[in-house]
Amino acid sequence: MEKIKKIAVLTSGGDSPGMNAAIRSVVRTCAFYKIASVGIYRGYQGMIEGDFINLNARSVNNIINKGGTILKSARSTEFRTEEGRRKAYKHLKENEIDALVVIGGDGSFTGGVVFNQEFNFPIVGIPGTIDNDIYGTTHTLGFDTALNTAVEAIDKIRDTASSHNRLFFVEVMGRDAGFIALNAGVGAGAEEILIPEEDLGLDRMLDSLKASRKSGKSSSIVVVAEGDKTGKNVFELADYVEKNLPEYDVRVSVLGHMQRGGSPSCFDRVLASRLGVKAVELLLEGKTNLMVGLVNNKIKPTDLEKAIKGHHKIDTELLRVSDIMST
Amino acid sequence: MEKIKKIAVLTSGGDSPGMNAAIRSVVRTCAFYKIASVGIYRGYQGMIEGDFINLNARSVNNIINKGGTILKSARSTEFRTEEGRRKAYKHLKENEIDALVVIGGDGSFTGGVVFNQEFNFPIVGIPGTIDNDIYGTTHTLGFDTALNTAVEAIDKIRDTASSHNRLFFVEVMGRDAGFIALNAGVGAGAEEILIPEEDLGLDRMLDSLKASRKSGKSSSIVVVAEGDKTGKNVFELADYVEKNLPEYDVRVSVLGHMQRGGSPSCFDRVLASRLGVKAVELLLEGKTNLMVGLVNNKIKPTDLEKAIKGHHKIDTELLRVSDIMST
Amino acid sequence: MEKIKKIAVLTSGGDSPGMNAAIRSVVRTCAFYKIASVGIYRGYQGMIEGDFINLNARSVNNIINKGGTILKSARSTEFRTEEGRRKAYKHLKENEIDALVVIGGDGSFTGGVVFNQEFNFPIVGIPGTIDNDIYGTTHTLGFDTALNTAVEAIDKIRDTASSHNRLFFVEVMGRDAGFIALNAGVGAGAEEILIPEEDLGLDRMLDSLKASRKSGKSSSIVVVAEGDKTGKNVFELADYVEKNLPEYDVRVSVLGHMQRGGSPSCFDRVLASRLGVKAVELLLEGKTNLMVGLVNNKIKPTDLEKAIKGHHKIDTELLRVSDIMST
Amino acid sequence: MEKIKKIAVLTSGGDSPGMNAAIRSVVRTCAFYKIASVGIYRGYQGMIEGDFINLNARSVNNIINKGGTILKSARSTEFRTEEGRRKAYKHLKENEIDALVVIGGDGSFTGGVVFNQEFNFPIVGIPGTIDNDIYGTTHTLGFDTALNTAVEAIDKIRDTASSHNRLFFVEVMGRDAGFIALNAGVGAGAEEILIPEEDLGLDRMLDSLKASRKSGKSSSIVVVAEGDKTGKNVFELADYVEKNLPEYDVRVSVLGHMQRGGSPSCFDRVLASRLGVKAVELLLEGKTNLMVGLVNNKIKPTDLEKAIKGHHKIDTELLRVSDIMST
Structure with a gap:
């Protein structure tokens, strides 16, 4: 050579x-x-x-x-x-x-x-x-930067979620992989995390959200990867919960491309x-x-x-x- | 008293x-x-x-x-x-x-x-x-905080828009008022800003985007208030441009509730x-x-x-x- | 012409x-x-x-x-x-x-x-x-950006001040003008603000700090403009307080040139x-x-x-x- | 048990x-x-x-x-x-x-x-x-948070250093360990990094700064750990360089306790x-x-x-x- x-x-x-x-x-x-x-x-x-x-x-x-x-x-x-x-x-x-x-x-x-x-x-x-x-x-x-971007955005969403006792579904990037969802979810203190790698089942999520409300939590955040295994997208998930848990005031936020940018x-x-x-x-x-x-x-x-x-x-x-x- | x-x-x-x-x-x-x-x-x-x-x-x-x-x-x-x-x-x-x-x-x-x-x-x-x-x-x-939140998010979107020579439609809050869209749009250096107070017409936007591309700009950001006067939502606007200006690679981002939170x-x-x-x-x-x-x-x-x-x-x-x- | x-x-x-x-x-x-x-x-x-x-x-x-x-x-x-x-x-x-x-x-x-x-x-x-x-x-x-930079830095200092029940003297820029000190001081919730325009007197500061501690505040921040009227620099002020209010654990932070930069x-x-x-x-x-x-x-x-x-x-x-x- | x-x-x-x-x-x-x-x-x-x-x-x-x-x-x-x-x-x-x-x-x-x-x-x-x-x-x-805090602060200092073609000595925390200095220094693109673990010698620093200026760099940042091995503190280092390299306009910034705080x-x-x-x-x-x-x-x-x-x-x-x- x-x-x-x-x-x-x-x-x-x-x-x-x-x-x-x-x-x-x-x-x-x-x-x-x-x-x-x-x-x-x-x-x-x-x-x-x-x-x-x-x-x-x-x-x-x-x-x-x-x-x-x-x-x-x-x-x-x-x-x-x-x-x-x-x-x-x-x-x-x-x-x-x-x-x-x-x-x-x-x-x-x-x-x-x-x-x-x-x-x-x-x-x-x-x-x-x-x-x-x-x-x-x-x-x-x-990856590390995207996690911080996602977590900072979810922190802001948590502020308004707590003020109104709301449940937010937050979609983060990850079509085939739940790394961002899992780490940003834990980092943001999400009540539930839905990723492409595991199907935890919709019933399990409903149970968890019910328990969360009962335990006295004023707001809830569910972090969802784009390619979540449930096969439902974030808006469908929100609808599903709203129908089954009418006590929840549900909102959706899709973080989108801002996760790719930034210093x-x-x-x-x-x-x-x-x-x-x-x-x-x-x-x-x-x-x-x-x-x-x-x-x-x-x-x-x-x-x-x-x-x-x-x-x-x-x-x-x-x-x-x-x-x-x-x- | x-x-x-x-x-x-x-x-x-x-x-x-x-x-x-x-x-x-x-x-x-x-x-x-x-x-x-x-x-x-x-x-x-x-x-x-x-x-x-x-x-x-x-x-x-x-x-x-x-x-x-x-x-x-x-x-x-x-x-x-x-x-x-x-x-x-x-x-x-x-x-x-x-x-x-x-x-x-x-x-x-x-x-x-x-x-x-x-x-x-x-x-x-x-x-x-x-x-x-x-x-x-x-x-x-x-208001001032929401502007900074919006501008920081759009800065991040600009990073990825520039890297891919893309056009982004970014929806900011403001159902009846274009204050956030107008100020965050100017602050983020948006190529176009669509607000509820003025109908600038879709043709005008197309012309402006054409001119922008011709002038050598590598990326474009259009900031749209939720209640934009054109009557089209941000996804419909993106579709409209994609059909009429096929040279553009168009993406949409809805900033959503994070604009309400934060320090x-x-x-x-x-x-x-x-x-x-x-x-x-x-x-x-x-x-x-x-x-x-x-x-x-x-x-x-x-x-x-x-x-x-x-x-x-x-x-x-x-x-x-x-x-x-x-x- | x-x-x-x-x-x-x-x-x-x-x-x-x-x-x-x-x-x-x-x-x-x-x-x-x-x-x-x-x-x-x-x-x-x-x-x-x-x-x-x-x-x-x-x-x-x-x-x-x-x-x-x-x-x-x-x-x-x-x-x-x-x-x-x-x-x-x-x-x-x-x-x-x-x-x-x-x-x-x-x-x-x-x-x-x-x-x-x-x-x-x-x-x-x-x-x-x-x-x-x-x-x-x-x-x-x-000016507005420098205020945010200063306030974000002081927020961080407040975290550690609160954790240790400390008093911090924080020097911000402003050799002849107290605009940054006054606004960043109010924005950061400072207990005292010292500016070039007014000599509030050192005794007044001591009284205020005594009252603050008595009222149950766990930490205190004094924001000082570079050109503070007392004629003492931020280190001398800290020494002065340490001598006169030995119950305080005093620290100094000079924010310096970072206030000039940033997006x-x-x-x-x-x-x-x-x-x-x-x-x-x-x-x-x-x-x-x-x-x-x-x-x-x-x-x-x-x-x-x-x-x-x-x-x-x-x-x-x-x-x-x-x-x-x-x- | x-x-x-x-x-x-x-x-x-x-x-x-x-x-x-x-x-x-x-x-x-x-x-x-x-x-x-x-x-x-x-x-x-x-x-x-x-x-x-x-x-x-x-x-x-x-x-x-x-x-x-x-x-x-x-x-x-x-x-x-x-x-x-x-x-x-x-x-x-x-x-x-x-x-x-x-x-x-x-x-x-x-x-x-x-x-x-x-x-x-x-x-x-x-x-x-x-x-x-x-x-x-x-x-x-x-540690990770402190690195981001330090790097964001040095980025701001870089803005003003570049605008004035200045050399900044930036002191970061670390009395006995150079982890923050080394990582934040690399992250901030520092020209030189001085840590407690290694004495690179003052002559070496002078040579490096001379070379840096000759190569066309408009600004320079030297990141120094509190407990730097040279035995000189950050102000003494700045004086030393100012005396030996009069072509440099030198400034000092001590990041201080803000490194301990923040989300x-x-x-x-x-x-x-x-x-x-x-x-x-x-x-x-x-x-x-x-x-x-x-x-x-x-x-x-x-x-x-x-x-x-x-x-x-x-x-x-x-x-x-x-x-x-x-x-």
């Missing part, structure tokens, strides 16, 4: 807080090792279109605390075609790029693996998504900085097809394919804690 | 940040003038039920920075009946309460005026609502403190049927009936500023 | 949150009226050095919510010399700049007035300082947007030597010289409110 | 965000297992004075998001005497308390161990301190909930003299004596990351 002299970085898929901090880390680490760095705009689509920008240590000043991604993100259907990927490869070669850091989630890594197989192009992935649903890391980039937490900034360093160093060591992740508080590599196929299981112990907390 | 020796305070209608600071101010001002104070739970309903609590200067420690209302709020249909009001009056008399401070909005003041007419009971109102739709004050209690801003805490002092002092001077409000940065009384019937007009100059800003 | 075709904008003196929103407003208003705009770096010093940058509507994307100033700020001793100002004028002429918007405080306006007198160059000022000590506006740009509040962003529009429109109408300010909630011009010489008096009514609140 | 029927909880030493969430968790877990719970005010001092309060599941409503500790904290010299501890034991017995949960740091645990040895009284500790300097847990309660982050709330459950469950299992901590993302017990004597080492890998990041 030849020596790596220039590394490109892109962000792909849904954006998450900390992506800019990771870009900064990749670029600064390149500068530290005296190799060049290039930013690719709009993920794989920008790679296909050759939408590149040369970066240096100063290009990434003052972005560590910014939400979103200065490189923009996009989903690319064209990159799913061989022709699209060939165009992308051509642009990389023309720009003398030797390796690629992909910041994104499952889908982005899958594209990376295919690309690597076809062109033998060195790739390392950094797990950037608020959903925390990636195997090989206890924390994805942006990253210290945790996510530090994590991003560490992941970026490791990603570049692995490439410089000649490694490829790896994802860098946080495992037992250390930065460790995982095979990209494992990261894609593996399943990051939710800690059901936390469900038990949630149960006890809503006593 | 006899000397006032005990004043009751209640919060009524939708809660707003700063209500606790106003309760604290009423109670501390009573203590300062060496008269007793009583809190009434759940607004007029608690008055009907005699749900009272004696308060003193220490009862309101450490609440100035808390959202919601420690006295709870509620809407009372029973208070609309003469019988309900008679029960309420009986409880006031039994508790030797001489005067009442009502913290709430239009509806709460209307109840207060009727009650005063029937029982000649001294009442002063403090305008507490995030909607800012009350005549006789430039700022209602909670009050310094502005709202200072305003609450000033309003509470004035409300008690007016009652001690033997005045009644007044609302205290902020007029040209001074605390001034307005006839409660005027406050109810008057219309707090939106500053259309700010619409013009918004237009210029979205150049 | 010739028609104005190009306007320059600079920020000068201590920075304040909202300066970027004001720059954006000036630039967008120029674009709206189809005239050119130029940014001058580092205030008058950059003017002397010809450190200019052409700006357009897109140059100021996504800065409305950023603290600090993208144009940087500086104090320039050279601008106090005639020669310095002549160099500055030369650069303005070479760049075909017809008028200037100065965002800053007293000192910056004084420089502007002298420059206008010497070269008959049209100038309008925007009051940007957290201190709120400028005549002709009820609120300077950044501006909605209030400051809206104010900045309105001030920028008016500043440009006045210049386009051929006006000069004016400052734009907020007067009774409307944007109004004031003679720059008046703004410099006039004194923005503190509202002593608020001192009375503070007194009542610490009952 | 007899069955445990009543558990007491206290907070001791410096308070930290999350202590209330831990109190809530202990109390709710007791309720869940149908045993009684008692709060002890002001740590060991309140134990000596018998300052107890019965708690139930509803006593701890709405405290999960509050900074400080509702049970107050204090340091007790009397508890260091055998007589003091005997008084304390007497009160526990009189109140039929069977076991104790101590939320605090090293010093508090030492007291607990002695007490246990003398009276064979079951004790479990929860590590509550912002300093993160406790062996047996990767994260102490409050806990989601991380700290979840951690507190998990630790509280485990602490109670260990006591119910008949265990004693343990501290519960976070080890590889699981809640694990550690011998209290080990927790006291062991040393929680800083991750020097992060120093290397910091170095690379300041390229």
Whole structure:
């Protein structure tokens, strides 16, 4: 293998807080090792279109605390075609790029693996998504920030819920994974938490809400993941409870896309900085097809394919804690 | 008129940040003038039920920075009946309460005026609502905080909108009044603002969004008040734009009840403190049927009936500023 | 007078949150009226050095919510010399700049007035300082944000003060003016507030603290402006109290420069947007030597010289409110 | 051993965000297992004075998001005497308390161990301190929140530093441990970080600052732990740099006690909930003299004596990351 002299970085898929901090880390680490760095705009689509920008240590000043991604993100259907990927490869070669850091989630890594197989192009992935649903890391980039955003919003909802003795259903992000719902639910002191991983049954929820009211609680919050297992969406759940527990004054709040934005937490900034360093160093060591992740508080590599196929299981112990907390 | 020796305070209608600071101010001002104070739970309903609590200067420690209302709020249909009001009056008399401070909005003041007419009971109102739709004050209690909450949420949405070159429709509170939409829209740098007071026409919005895209803006935010004049809700608006401007990737976010909660801003805490002092002092001077409000940065009384019937007009100059800003 | 075709904008003196929103407003208003705009770096010093940058509507994307100033700020001793100002004028002429918007405080306006007198160059000022000590506006740009920053910090200090039954002396900014101390003090529920405008006497403070402890308060906060009239700094005050009231466990916190930074509040962003529009429109109408300010909630011009010489008096009514609140 | 029927909880030493969430968790877990719970005010001092309060599941409503500790904290010299501890034991017995949960740091645990040895009284500790300097847990309660507080404050300072091309020395808490300085420094993008664990030498700092300026950075932040190894305090460091690098305009900011307060982050709330459950469950299992901590993302017990004597080492890998990041 030849020596790596220039590394490109892109962000792909849904954006998450900390992506800019990771870009900064990749670029600064390149500068530290005296190799060049290039930013690719709009993920794989920008790679296909050759939408590149040369970066240096100063290009990434003052972005560590910014939400979103200065490189923009996009989903690319064209990159799913061989022709699209060939165009992308051509642009990389023309720009003398030797390796690629992909910041994104499952889908982005899958594209990376295919690309690597076809062109033998060195790739390392950094797990950037608020959903925390990636195997090989206890924390994805942006997860911690999204939790704080969700919890701060639910705290505000609790203020008004308590003032009116109301029951709120609050939907948080997580189509296939309940990490945000479970952690933000416990953090916000939710009375009930509904997640895609477990069907606790609607009756159980009704019983719990009845008990909660009887115990003297003045307000209740039920945190629901988008992809809740009950098969009902948050509005249907609210209707269901309103019909069955008429003593409750029910409201719904969908937190939505604000969970993806905002200035990253210290945790996510530090994590991003560490992941970026490791990603570049692995490439410089000649490694490829790896994802860098946080495992037992250390930065460790995982095979990209494992990261894609593996399943990051939710800690059901936390469900038990949630149960006890809503006593 | 006899000397006032005990004043009751209640919060009524939708809660707003700063209500606790106003309760604290009423109670501390009573203590300062060496008269007793009583809190009434759940607004007029608690008055009907005699749900009272004696308060003193220490009862309101450490609440100035808390959202919601420690006295709870509620809407009372029973208070609309003469019988309900008679029960309420009986409880006031039994508790030797001489005067009442009502913290709430239009509806709460209307109840207060009727009650005063029937029982000649001294009442002063403090305008507490995030909607800012009350005549006789430039700022209602909670409006400033709600603006900051909305703007911080839209800032986060902007992060992700920019990363994906998306158009977001963001619904903020304000069924009959566009104060939140207009101010939060200008504060968040929204490309378009739709409010109940003006029908700018859907074509105009399409033109503006087309121009915005052409000018090189990567993302767009349209802030919509709940009661927008176009008659379409935020989801219908999004559909309409998606059909007519297929180049846009459109998303919707409804900020919802979080706008009612949260720790009050310094502005709202200072305003609450000033309003509470004035409300008690007016009652001690033997005045009644007044609302205290902020007029040209001074605390001034307005006839409660005027406050109810008057219309707090939106500053259309700010619409013009918004237009210029979205150049 | 010739028609104005190009306007320059600079920020000068201590920075304040909202300066970027004001720059954006000036630039967008120029674009709206189809005239050119130029940014001058580092205030008058950059003017002397010809450190200019052409700006357009897109140059100021996504800065409305950023603290600090993208144009940087500086104090320039050279601008106090005639020669310095002549160099500055030369650069303005070479760049075909017809008028200037100065965002800053007293000192910056004084420089502007002298420059206008010497070269008959049209100038309008925007009051940007957290201190709120400028005549002709009820609120300077950044004041509202600084209050929220201070109050949020003091809320945190209150948490630990309450937990340990401690007395904290908290110093906030304001060398010559007590606006921040007075408003943040009332907003944070401070037991005592010491400001440059009034010498309440040290004995009075001791009495008040004694009374506060006796009344059952578990913690106390004294907010002190940098330029407090007692002549003692915050550490000396703490020592004094510790000696005279040994029952108190005293701590000191100096909030410092964080008060100057941070994302501006909605209030400051809206104010900045309105001030920028008016500043440009006045210049386009051929006006000069004016400052734009907020007067009774409307944007109004004031003679720059008046703004410099006039004194923005503190509202002593608020001192009375503070007194009542610490009952 | 007899069955445990009543558990007491206290907070001791410096308070930290999350202590209330831990109190809530202990109390709710007791309720869940149908045993009684008692709060002890002001740590060991309140134990000596018998300052107890019965708690139930509803006593701890709405405290999960509050900074400080509702049970107050204090340091007790009397508890260091055998007589003091005997008084304390007497009160526990009189109140039929069977076991104790101590939320605090090293010093508090030492007291607990002695007490246990003398009276064979079951004790479990929860590590509550912002300093993160406790062996047996990767994260102490409050550490994560303190990092976010510090980073948000430094972000604000960065705004003004950048606007004026200044160098700021920012002192954060940590008398014996550099955890806050190191993590907040990396999170805030500090150019240099000075901690008690490593003496990097003053010359190295000067070199680094020179290089930083030469590389085109407009502002610099040096984060310094209270107990920095150089032996100079933050003001002396600033003087030293000002003398040796006159091109720098240097300022100092001491973040101080605000780092101890504030609403806990989601991380700290979840951690507190998990630790509280485990602490109670260990006591119910008949265990004693343990501290519960976070080890590889699981809640694990550690011998209290080990927790006291062991040393929680800083991750020097992060120093290397910091170095690379300041390229």
